[in-house]
Structure formats: structure tokens, C-alpha cells
Amino acid sequence: MKKAGIIMIIGALLLLGLFKFPLWNIMLGAPQYPEPLGMNIYIQGIEGVEEFDLQNIDGLNHYIGMQTIPKAEDMWEFTVFPIVILTMAILGVIIGLLGYLEKVSYNYFLAWFILMSVLGILGMYDFNNWLIDYGSNLDPNAIIKVTNPDGTPMSYKPPLIGYQKLLNFDVDSWPHIGGYLMFLGMALTLVAFWIGRKTSLKSTTQ
Amino acid sequence: MKKILKSTLAIVAIFAAFTSCNNSSKSSNSGALSSNNAEKVYVAPGEHDSHYAFISGGYSGNLTVYGLPSGRLFKEIPVFSQFPTNGYGYSEETKPMFETSYGFVPWDDSHHPDISQTNGKLDGRWVFINGNNTPRIARISLTTFETEEIIEVPNSAGNHSSSFVTENTEYVVAGTRFSVPVPQKDIPINEYKGNFKGALSFISVDPELGHMDIKFQVLMPGFNYDISHPGRGKSHGWFFFTTYNTEEANTLLEVNASQNDKDFIAAINWKKIEAYVNNGGGTMMPANYAHNVYDEHTHTATSTMKKEVRVVNPSEVPGAVYLIPTPKSPHGCDVDPSGEYIVGNGKLSANLTVHSFTKMLDAIENEKFEGDAYGIPILNFEDVLAGSVEQPGLGPLHTEFDGKGNAYTTFFISSEVVKWKLGTWEVIDRKPTYYSVGHLTIPGGNSSEPFGKYMFAMNKITKDRYLPTGPEMEHSAQLYDISGEKMELLLDFPTHGEPHYAAAIPAEIVKNNSKKIYRLDENQHEKKTLSGADAKIVRDGKNVHIYMTMIRSHFAPDNIEGIKVGDKVFFHITNLEQDFDVPHGFAMIGANNAELLIAPGQTRTLTWEPKQVGVWPFYCTDFCSALHQEMQGYIRVSPEDSDIELSWSLGE
Incomplete structure (x- = not known):
């Protein structure tokens, strides 16, 4: 159970990487942009990959009537996400510590993982809702209006994950270092659960 | 029967193998060679060239930026000429760049670009270039690729033996081709001899910002100072200038300035004069010349008129100036990467003269002089001679070096580039140029560390090299591969205006510093x-x-x-x-x-x-x-x- 506790603590601490590294990254490449424009999505806000990328993405998007990329203060998520992540990290460390001291059972590790997964899915759902709004809530006076074959206005929603072609742009949307650290951390908590379970089963059979 | 058939088949097969082998080797000989050359200059779409070449625009007044080995033109940088393409010299911000003591001068004849150096190696910070007609020196930034500064050179006329930099860019040097009365005055032209002076200007360069300031001018006898180059390595601290018209003729120079069997290379110990000046030596002389500086942050140029310049007479600083006899109106004056050899390209001489710096110092030490000119000691030709390349061609003009012990000299009259070996003076190879080559450039050729892979010749006559475009056409450059024992002509490419000298540099020294935007x-x-x-x-x-x-x-x-x-x-x-x-x-x-x-x-x-x-x-x-x-x-x-x-x- 000692080993499991340590892994649980490490797993929970890996969430803190989100304060330093982007959770997600969206890159926009086009023939005219051999060096793609990009945005890094942090839990505290959105930043350009290069200094003027956000300004230049907004500049291009005004042709098709998209809203400008929100500032941190424009979205409640960028205030709440850091609190949630910090809370979950602290909670995870506490559970891990108690597990290490054999005060709580390995089932708490699993509970933490489930809670984190639920919160993560909610976060993704919220993020996707924003992407839908960002990509399809267009200025009716947009300079360029593109419609789908069925006549409905085209959506410029970037993919939640993966690659998509949007007009002349190749859009890639993938987790970034902070996101990968979080996934690794969550996986570790699951590992902690298995190890904790195995050791306790062994001790009961003995 | 079967056997016979079999062996016949076998013989036929062998023949076929032979003939096909022959055929293929023949066709691949010529084909492979030319396609090999094509590959050597082919830079695929989207790929970058390995070198920048900054080629003077001559009478366009500007500087062009090319890529090597492709010969593609990237940019024309306006320097001494108004440029309606971007408004340089028309906008209020850039008009001050053309201020001179003669007022607004919107054109010049740009000649010899040289890239700044640190410890004798190209550092890729700035390019300097001279305006020949209304004497000026410009500095071009290699982060913005824009002209940042122009300083007028007083007491000068035909600013031709310019704008070459010393080993650490301590100075950019500007010498006058035409001697003039100093100060200017109203005298009969035929009183030239003894009354006219040739000013050699040492312009200090601020190591941080590159700002130029005339530290001193050496007032030399009234010869024509044609081309110059800095000493380097062991000869760092010296500067060498070729002269012609040591006859001091003032009319029909093509005859009258070609009478002396030997003219001079003037050797100037600038470190000695610098020390003299730092101790208050020399004379502040009234003058009037413009100093124009463009500021990247205000995006604006300002022009200031300077009112005095420090002049030094060679006689004031004994041991600072010597004259080395050099045959027949030498044009180019080139110093090898080690700093030992000074090549005097006597343009009317049958041989190429090479002087030895060590021998020069020795002759000076032993005071072996054959006379003096206006008090300046003249050394003995034989005492200083390192050797000569015998009968290499007709009309030698300029020499560059590959850093592997070889020199490459252009011959205007016989229209060729000749490769020869330093020390043994033997001719290794010669290749024709089309036509009548002037300067040549090897990347880093004027430094202690040349990059001896490519050489390009800049020709004075184009004629039929390209599709005809009427009586007036661009000049032509020719790129050679010099990585092997023999030179190989790879490519012709047109150049804008008249390419005098060019300075070239490996791209990686420069390209990452190039700005993308102004903040x-x-x-x-x-x-x-x-x-x-x-x-x-x-x-x-x-x-x-x-x-x-x-x-x-x-x-x-x-x-x-x-x-x-x-x-x-x-x-x-x-x-x-x-x-x-x-x-x-x-x-x-x-x-x-x-x-x-x-x-x-x-x-x-x-x-x-x-x-x-x-x-x-x-x-x-x-x-x-x-x-x-x-x-x-x-x-x-x-x-x-x-x-x-x-x-x-x-x-x-």
C-alpha cells in the first residue's frame, strides 16, 4: 500500500503541470502560412504560439465573421478551471498520503479517478460547446459567407481533437504537454488503485 | 546445331553488352556532366540557397541581394538612389539620407560592398558600400536589410578605393581616386602637380551601433588611389592602396598616366597614425560634410552637417607611410588570408606582382629606400617582391583567395579567370569568362577565412549571353565551382546596374537575424x-x-x-x-x-x-x-x- 500511495501522490501532482504547460493546442496552417498560426489553451487563458498569432488569427477570422478569441476575463472557465485542478491535485495528494499511512483503502484512489474523469468530461463538453459557438455564431455582416452544399452556413468549428480542413486552412487540434501530463497523472492514479488492490488481496489471502 | 545457336546467341549477347555499355558510357559522359552542373545550382522550390551575395549595383546606386548557387535575385536595397518602388528618398522620413554638402543628391555610383568582420572573420552584421561620384560611405543593416547610415567624405572625389573594413571593423576605409585641391580653391587645372592631394579617410565604426565617424584623413600626394585592402593577421594595422597616375598628369590620362614603368602601392600603418591622432596629433581642418543616420525605432533619418575633419600629413608621422613600386598602373590590391602577400594587379603589366609583408617590414627596418616622393620613402621593388606569376594573362584586375593556398585573378583583356598557387606562383587552371571580367568574389574572400566553394565573376560586357533586349542590357555574372583542382563554370545570371565588387557570406551567419516585422x-x-x-x-x-x-x-x-x-x-x-x-x-x-x-x-x-x-x-x-x-x-x-x-x- 506504501508504493500505491506514492504513485497516487505523483499522479495527483502531475496535474499541476497544467499551471505551466498548455492543456491543448490548435494549429492553423495554410499555403500563405508556411509557419502555422497557433493557439495554446491553458487552464488560465488562451495564448498565441508566437507572439502575434492571436492578433493575426483574429485578423483573418474577421473576414468570415468569427468572434475574436476570448480574453481570460471573458470566460468564467479560466477562473474556475485553475481552482478545480488545484483542488483535485490537493485532494489526490491527501488521499495518497492517507493511503500511504494505510488510513484509507485503495478504493479512494479509484473514486478520485472517477471524479476527475467526470470533471474532465464536463470540461471537454464545455470546451466543445465553446468551439461550436466560436465556429458557428458568425457576424451576419461577414465579408465572406460560405455555405454548405445544403445551403446552411458553413461552420468554422475547429475539431475537438484531430485534424480537419477548414477552407484554405489545415487545422490540427491536440492535447499539449499540460494535457499529456494530466492524462499520465490520471493513469498513474489508476495504477495506484490496481497496485493497492493487489497488495491488499495478497495480504488477505495470506 | 543447338550448340552453334547457343554460342551465336552468347556472342550476340556479349556484343550487345559491349555496345550498350559503350553507348551508355558515352551518353552518360556528356549528359551526366551537364546534369551534374544543373544539380549543383538547382535549389528546389521552397529550399534556400546556401549563400547570400551582396552585389553592388554600380550606376544604379544600390545594392542587390542574390542567392548562391541559384543566382536568384531576392531584393534590391536602395542605398544612394531614390527608389520609387518603396518611396525611399521620397518619403519625409528617408529624404534626409540624400543630404550632402552639395544639397540633395539622389543618385550615386555604388561600388565595393564589404561585410563587417570580427577577428578577421565575417560577422554578418553590416554591409558597407561606397558612393563613388559624390563621395559617401553607406552602412546597411543585415537585420533589416535597409540602409541605416550615410556619411559624406570631404576632401575626396571619386571615392573609389573604398569601402573596405579592417579586421575588427575598427575602420571602414575610403580613398579618393581623383586628387583635388585640399582645401578646394580656384586654381588653374594645369597647376595640378604638387598642389593636388589625395585624401585617404579612416572612418571609425562604433562596435555596438555601427555609427560612422571620420577619425582622420591622410593627405597623400596627388596620385590616383584606385583600390585598397586591409592587412590582416600579421599585417593587421596596415592598409594598402594601389595608385596610378604617379606622373600626376591632369589631361589625357590614358597616355600621360601610363608613362611610368612602375606606380606604387601605398602602405599605411594606420595603427601608428591612430596612436598619433589619439595623442592629439593632426590638424582639425574646416570642412562641410553630411552625416545621415536612419533610426529603426523612429523610422526616421536625420541629417547633420559636420564642420571639421582631422587631417594628417604623412611627414608628421615618420614611419607610417611607405611606397612600394608596383608595375604598370596597378588596379586591384588584394591581401591573402594570412596577411603575408599583397597582390598588385598591374593592369597593363604582363606579369602579376606579389609583395611580401615580411620583406616589406625587413626593408623598412633596414631603411633600404630607393628614394622618396614628397618625403614618403620609396622601397626597392626587388626587396619587397615575394614573386610574380609569369605571363598569366592580359590585363589583371582583381584577385581573391580560397583559403586553401590558391588565388584567383581576373583578366579583363584576355577575359578569363586564372587560378594560381601562392608561394610557387604557378598557374593551375584558367577558364574563360563571358565577357571581359572585372571583379570576382569568393564568399569571405576578403577575410582571413574564405569559404572556397564558389567563385563568381562579374563581367563588364554581356553581348549575346541572354535573349537580346535592345542596345541596353543587364550585366552578367558567372558562377564557378572551385571546390576541385579545376574550376568549373556552373551558371550565368544577370546582375542589376553594373556589378563592381560583391561580398558573399554563408547564409546561416545572416538569415536567422533577419527581421520579420517592426514591432x-x-x-x-x-x-x-x-x-x-x-x-x-x-x-x-x-x-x-x-x-x-x-x-x-x-x-x-x-x-x-x-x-x-x-x-x-x-x-x-x-x-x-x-x-x-x-x-x-x-x-x-x-x-x-x-x-x-x-x-x-x-x-x-x-x-x-x-x-x-x-x-x-x-x-x-x-x-x-x-x-x-x-x-x-x-x-x-x-x-x-x-x-x-x-x-x-x-x-x-
């Missing part, structure tokens, strides 16, 4: 406008100042009223873009100057004097976006006595 938050222009909302118009009597912005794809403002006939309108326009390669242009109908091409983050000013009542359009000249054609505006011009108030708007 708006560093824009310190007095008349900048940082957002469309701040755009405004201010009337000051007859002068109207329009503070305008441009961003894809509109001007702010784009409707202007209240301008009157007789006004002088100043468009102060800021490009708000912060994206790479999104300049905007500005053109006003009937403007008597040029357009403006404004880089991202930059502010530029154009003047316009409306002469007719009406509504007049302006527009963006650089296709900036899908809505470029919509990037336009109108100005209403009312009669002089009209009382229409100034007003401006965008999108109302």
Missing part, C-alpha cells in the same frame, strides 16, 4: 498612430497633417473632407499589421513624388499638394488580401476660399 510597441515615430480609433487630421495653416492607419483591408480614415486647393497635405501612415510579409502601399492620384510601401509596424509620410477641386481617390498598392481592391478612400478637395470644415470618417 508597433517599439515604434517611436513622432507622428505614429497606433489604432484606427486614434486616426485624426490636424490643420496648421496651409499644412494639413493626416494621421492614418492601414490594416487588412482598409485605411482609417477613408473619407476626408475639408482639404483645399493650395494646402500641403502630409499623410502620416502607420501599418498596424504585425504579421510577416504584409506590407501595405499608399498611392495618391497626382502626387508629384512616389508611392509609399510601409512595412508592418512602420510609419511613413508622403506629401501631396492638391491643385484641382474635386474628389480624389487613394489606394493600397500592395496586394495585401482578398479584399485588397476594396482598400481605397476619397479626399474631397474644395476651392481655396471654401469654408468646409475638416472632417474624416470610416464606415459611416
Whole structure:
């Protein structure tokens, strides 16, 4: 159970990487942009990959009537996400510590993982809702209006994950270092659960 | 029967193998060679060249930037000539670059680019180039690829033995080709001899900012100072100048200046003169010359007139100046990478003369002089001679070095480049050039560390090398591969204006420093406008100042009223873009100057004097976006006595 506790603590601490590294990254490449424009999505806000990328993405998007990329203060998520992540990290460390001291059972590790997964899915759902709004809530006076074959206005929603072609742009949307650290951390908590379970089963059979 | 058939088949097969082998080896011989050369200069679409070449534009007054080995032209950098393409010399910010003691001089003849050095190696910070006609030296930044500074050289005329830098860019040196009265005065021309002087100017370069300042001028006898080069390594601290017309003729020079069997290479110990000057030596002489500096942050040039210059007579500093006899009106004066050999390219001589720096020092130490000219000791030709390349060709002009012990000399009359070995003086190879080659360049050839892979010759005559374009045509350069024992001609490419010298450098030393945009938050222009909302118009009597912005794809403002006939309108326009390669242009109908091409983050000013009542359009000249054609505006011009108030708007 000692080993499991340590892994649980490490797993929970890996969430803190989100304060330093982007959770997600969206890159926009086009023939005219051999060096793609990009945005890094942090839990505290959105930043350009290069200094003027956000300004230049907004500049291009005004042709098709998209809203400008929100500032941190424009979205409640960028205030709440850091609190949630910090809370979950602290909670995870506490559970891990108690597990290490054999005060709580390995089932708490699993509970933490489930809670984190639920919160993560909610976060993704919220993020996707924003992407839908960002990509399809267009200025009716947009300079360029593109419609789908069925006549409905085209959506410029970037993919939640993966690659998509949007007009002349190749859009890639993938987790970034902070996101990968979080996934690794969550996986570790699951590992902690298995190890904790195995050791306790062994001790009961003995 | 079967056997016979079999063996016949076998013989046929062998023949076939032989013949096909022969055929293929023949065709692959010529084919492979030429396709091999094509591969050597082929830079695939989207790939970068391995070297930059900065080629002088000669009578275009500018500097062109090429890639090697492709020979592709990347940019023409305006230096000494007005450039309507981007408004250089027409915009209020850049007009001061052309100020001189003669007033506004919007043209020159640019000759010898040289790249700044640190410890004898190219550092890729700046290119210097001389204006030959109205003596000036310019400094071009290799981060912005724009001309940043121009200093006029007083007491000089035909600024030709310029603009070469010393080992650590302590000085950029400018020598006069034409001697003149110093100071200028009204005297008969035939009193030239003994009265005219040749000023050799040592212009110090600030190690941080590159700013130039004439530290001193050496007032030499009235010869013609043709080309110069710095000592390096062991000869660092010395500078060498070829001379012709040591006869001091003032008319029909082609005959009268070709009489002496030998002219001189003047060896100047500038370290010695610098020490003398630092101790207060020399004389401050009244002068009048312009110093024009362009500031990257204010995006504006300022011109200052300087009123004095320090001059030094060689006789004041014994042991600082010597004359080395060199056959037949030497043109090029080239110092090898080690600093030991000084090549005097006697343009009317059958042989190529090479002097030894060590021998020169020895002769000086032992005071082996054969006489003096105006008090300057003349060394013995034989005492200083390192060797000569015998009968290498006709009309040697310039020599460069590959850093592997070989020298390459151009021969104007026999139209060829000759490769020879330093030390043994034997000719290794010769290749024709098309036609009548002047200068040649090896990247880093004027430094202690040449990059001896490519050499290109710059020819004075083009004739039939390209599709004909009438009596007037561009000059031609030719690129050779010099990595092997024998030179190999790879490519012809046209050059703009007349290419005198060129300076070339491996791309990796320069390319990562090249700026993509000017930062708006560093824009310190007095008349900048940082957002469309701040755009405004201010009337000051007859002068109207329009503070305008441009961003894809509109001007702010784009409707202007209240301008009157007789006004002088100043468009102060800021490009708000912060994206790479999104300049905007500005053109006003009937403007008597040029357009403006404004880089991202930059502010530029154009003047316009409306002469007719009406509504007049302006527009963006650089296709900036899908809505470029919509990037336009109108100005209403009312009669002089009209009382229409100034007003401006965008999108109302």
C-alpha cells in the first residue's frame, strides 16, 4: 500500500503541470502560412504560439465573421478551471498520503479517478460547446459567407481533437504537454488503485 | 546445331553488352556532366540557397541581394538612389539620407560592398558600400536589410578605393581616386602637380551601433588611389592602396598616366597614425560634410552637417607611410588570408606582382629606400617582391583567395579567370569568362577565412549571353565551382546596374537575424498612430497633417473632407499589421513624388499638394488580401476660399 500511495501522490501532482504547460493546442496552417498560426489553451487563458498569432488569427477570422478569441476575463472557465485542478491535485495528494499511512483503502484512489474523469468530461463538453459557438455564431455582416452544399452556413468549428480542413486552412487540434501530463497523472492514479488492490488481496489471502 | 545457336546467341549477347555499355558510357559522359552542373545550382522550390551575395549595383546606386548557387535575385536595397518602388528618398522620413554638402543628391555610383568582420572573420552584421561620384560611405543593416547610415567624405572625389573594413571593423576605409585641391580653391587645372592631394579617410565604426565617424584623413600626394585592402593577421594595422597616375598628369590620362614603368602601392600603418591622432596629433581642418543616420525605432533619418575633419600629413608621422613600386598602373590590391602577400594587379603589366609583408617590414627596418616622393620613402621593388606569376594573362584586375593556398585573378583583356598557387606562383587552371571580367568574389574572400566553394565573376560586357533586349542590357555574372583542382563554370545570371565588387557570406551567419516585422510597441515615430480609433487630421495653416492607419483591408480614415486647393497635405501612415510579409502601399492620384510601401509596424509620410477641386481617390498598392481592391478612400478637395470644415470618417 506504501508504493500505491506514492504513485497516487505523483499522479495527483502531475496535474499541476497544467499551471505551466498548455492543456491543448490548435494549429492553423495554410499555403500563405508556411509557419502555422497557433493557439495554446491553458487552464488560465488562451495564448498565441508566437507572439502575434492571436492578433493575426483574429485578423483573418474577421473576414468570415468569427468572434475574436476570448480574453481570460471573458470566460468564467479560466477562473474556475485553475481552482478545480488545484483542488483535485490537493485532494489526490491527501488521499495518497492517507493511503500511504494505510488510513484509507485503495478504493479512494479509484473514486478520485472517477471524479476527475467526470470533471474532465464536463470540461471537454464545455470546451466543445465553446468551439461550436466560436465556429458557428458568425457576424451576419461577414465579408465572406460560405455555405454548405445544403445551403446552411458553413461552420468554422475547429475539431475537438484531430485534424480537419477548414477552407484554405489545415487545422490540427491536440492535447499539449499540460494535457499529456494530466492524462499520465490520471493513469498513474489508476495504477495506484490496481497496485493497492493487489497488495491488499495478497495480504488477505495470506 | 543447338550448340552453334547457343554460342551465336552468347556472342550476340556479349556484343550487345559491349555496345550498350559503350553507348551508355558515352551518353552518360556528356549528359551526366551537364546534369551534374544543373544539380549543383538547382535549389528546389521552397529550399534556400546556401549563400547570400551582396552585389553592388554600380550606376544604379544600390545594392542587390542574390542567392548562391541559384543566382536568384531576392531584393534590391536602395542605398544612394531614390527608389520609387518603396518611396525611399521620397518619403519625409528617408529624404534626409540624400543630404550632402552639395544639397540633395539622389543618385550615386555604388561600388565595393564589404561585410563587417570580427577577428578577421565575417560577422554578418553590416554591409558597407561606397558612393563613388559624390563621395559617401553607406552602412546597411543585415537585420533589416535597409540602409541605416550615410556619411559624406570631404576632401575626396571619386571615392573609389573604398569601402573596405579592417579586421575588427575598427575602420571602414575610403580613398579618393581623383586628387583635388585640399582645401578646394580656384586654381588653374594645369597647376595640378604638387598642389593636388589625395585624401585617404579612416572612418571609425562604433562596435555596438555601427555609427560612422571620420577619425582622420591622410593627405597623400596627388596620385590616383584606385583600390585598397586591409592587412590582416600579421599585417593587421596596415592598409594598402594601389595608385596610378604617379606622373600626376591632369589631361589625357590614358597616355600621360601610363608613362611610368612602375606606380606604387601605398602602405599605411594606420595603427601608428591612430596612436598619433589619439595623442592629439593632426590638424582639425574646416570642412562641410553630411552625416545621415536612419533610426529603426523612429523610422526616421536625420541629417547633420559636420564642420571639421582631422587631417594628417604623412611627414608628421615618420614611419607610417611607405611606397612600394608596383608595375604598370596597378588596379586591384588584394591581401591573402594570412596577411603575408599583397597582390598588385598591374593592369597593363604582363606579369602579376606579389609583395611580401615580411620583406616589406625587413626593408623598412633596414631603411633600404630607393628614394622618396614628397618625403614618403620609396622601397626597392626587388626587396619587397615575394614573386610574380609569369605571363598569366592580359590585363589583371582583381584577385581573391580560397583559403586553401590558391588565388584567383581576373583578366579583363584576355577575359578569363586564372587560378594560381601562392608561394610557387604557378598557374593551375584558367577558364574563360563571358565577357571581359572585372571583379570576382569568393564568399569571405576578403577575410582571413574564405569559404572556397564558389567563385563568381562579374563581367563588364554581356553581348549575346541572354535573349537580346535592345542596345541596353543587364550585366552578367558567372558562377564557378572551385571546390576541385579545376574550376568549373556552373551558371550565368544577370546582375542589376553594373556589378563592381560583391561580398558573399554563408547564409546561416545572416538569415536567422533577419527581421520579420517592426514591432508597433517599439515604434517611436513622432507622428505614429497606433489604432484606427486614434486616426485624426490636424490643420496648421496651409499644412494639413493626416494621421492614418492601414490594416487588412482598409485605411482609417477613408473619407476626408475639408482639404483645399493650395494646402500641403502630409499623410502620416502607420501599418498596424504585425504579421510577416504584409506590407501595405499608399498611392495618391497626382502626387508629384512616389508611392509609399510601409512595412508592418512602420510609419511613413508622403506629401501631396492638391491643385484641382474635386474628389480624389487613394489606394493600397500592395496586394495585401482578398479584399485588397476594396482598400481605397476619397479626399474631397474644395476651392481655396471654401469654408468646409475638416472632417474624416470610416464606415459611416
